Amino acid sequence: MAKQYQILNIILVLFVLSIELSTIEANDERNGDVAYFQRSSSKNQIGDSKGKVATYNKNDGSNDFTAYHNGTFEPKMDGVYFTIFAAQIGSPRRVANGDIHMWMQQSGKNEPNSNSIQSVDYGSTSVLVYATVFQTPVDCTFAFLYSAFTVNECTSLGLIATQPEHEPLVPSIIISTVQVSGGTNTIPYAQLFSSKTQLGNSNSDVVILDSSSAVNKLDITTAEKHGIIKYNEAGVYFLIACAQVGSAKDTDASGEVHLWMRLNEKDMPNSNTIRTVRNGNTAVLVSQTVVKLEAEDKVQLVFSTTNKELGLIASKPKNEPLVPGIIFATFRLSNKENPIAYAQLSSSQSQWGCTTPxxxxxxxxxxxxxxxxxxxxxxxxxxxTYFVMAAAQCGSDDDDGVGDVRMWLRLNGEDMADSNTIQTVEKDTAVLVCQTAVELKKGDKLEVVLATDVTQG
Structure with missing residues (x-):
């Protein structure tokens, strides 16, 4: 088969949580493995301009969580938690265009600075990603809400499930929540934002982070002016940035936004990701890594654009939380006293797909x-208990192709149920995310799988 579609680059992070947490739980006289919550939905969930709670009808794995039929969930242990959702957005027959908004609620109240927006073009589908790290007691409930705004009144948008032939289900939403530390503020972590729009250019600019919802054992005193996050304690850390990329207000600019990370004023290898912006649409661009840091190390987020009217776009929808220009979450996974299993893997070569996985x-x-x-x-x-996240840079040869890229996980030679995600390529490039929290045994083997359908090119 002729070359048609490619993963321009892929970044994969994996880390175990239960080993470090077993020590913490023993200190608190608790037994058992790490608390985690992996759920998905096999049903379409159609939105409207009022926020609806996303619901889940498939339990793909959980421990020490209570899930309710109305879409809310509650951890049974206090601690620091990391949550990421991946919503497969589109229209039931791919005949609508518009925007999907998605944000988090805690105990029935909208969480500030938690909103994200992604545009749906006619005939397309993509994954809307949101990630957060937070401290919580045991009596808090959480939910994710979504709203939809269509260009044409007679069409509908929402979270769309699909069952490709001979592949795992593409759920309408996948949520992964994992406890990264027990107790109260026991590890270094932070959740930072930019509440202001930051436009770019062909030269790299540092992302300014002017607000936060949680900071513990990290120095962010220069984050507002210079975008610097200083790590006070050595260890292996997870970092993830979710940038709201788009065009300036009252413009319909087109081009590309690039996002990557910088460590001690040097670009971090293999951390760059790209999103095409067309005619003023908007999307979430993700860059993530697991990296070993020393005390006093300094991390910055960096971006560039091919059009000076493009950048990181903050906005405030009516009756919804603020949409930050970027959301950045980071937390320590381990130190010398508590080493854990982890991997940060990537591919520097383009990989072509076809209908055969x-x-x-x-x-x-x-x-x-x-x-x-x-x-x-x-x-x-x-x-x-491991968290696994793959972020694939999808595109087409010479930017002339149209079709879908699908990506899922395979464990010990068997496709993992409910792990499939889709990114439509329309002569552009975007990042496709696939993630899970899963209990693995020594000797288990995991693979990332891709397949494509070509409609043009």
């Missing part, structure tokens, strides 16, 4: 411990 090759090992990588076949040397 292919294993994604991962030729770069950017950092790992107790996880073996044989060019995309990952073998786990320790049992535990």
């Amino acid at each position: 292919k294993i994604v090759k991962l030729d770069n090992n950017d950092g790992s411990n107790h996880i073996k990588n044989n060019n995309g076949v990952m073998e786990f040397e320790e049992s535990g």
